Amino acid sequence: MKITDFLFVLAGVLLNAGAQLLLKSGASAVGPIQGFEGLRQVALTLAFHPGVIGGLFCYVLSVVLWIVALSRVDVSMAYPMLSIGYVVNALLASALLGEVISAQRWAGMAVILLGVAIIARS
Template sequence: MTFATFSLIFTGVLLNSAAQLMLKAGARALGPVAIGSGSSLFAAGWNAATQPWILVGLCCYFVSAGLWVLALTRVDVTVAYPMLSMGYVIAALLAWHFFGEALTASRILGIAIILVGVVVLGRG
């Protein structure tokens, strides 16, 4: 895999991870959403659709998908798709930093295993 191709994939993964964090920030701003009647479901949907963090997060997803398509024109999906697992690593670390989410020993071990797998696939 060339540096340019890896850069496309990694940028897409970063944007995807950023999207997750922005959606989480938007969800926190919304608070718990009760889904009951059709009108409450519509209200919850409208509140989510007009929440700035959620809108920016969805834009990041859109750009990430475009970069993903570009990457797939350059590399096999069997190599590219596992690289998406880097998103878990990035999102877990940033969620720990920004939201205080726990990084337990088992999560850290899982992150290490993911990183080893990404390196192996990137070299193959």
């Protein structure tokens, strides 16, 4: 995979991971959603929350970059690269949200990165 192609894939993955964190900020703002009671108010709060709006914007940008990447790279190579998002998300959630990464998660992330490296070199 050419470096420019990889950068399109990586940018899409990073935007997708950023979207998850922004959506989490919106979800945290409303707290745990319990059933359908008050769902309308929750939906309105989420619809206008800056994190949710930013997350959706990141998703749109990531889709555009993903389409560019798919126009340049075989899907059988590009799609597994999405796994990088799991690693990025866990690291950012730990750094920004204080989430704890267990030894099992670290091992899983190492396996993911090894798999991505093998595919990228093929």
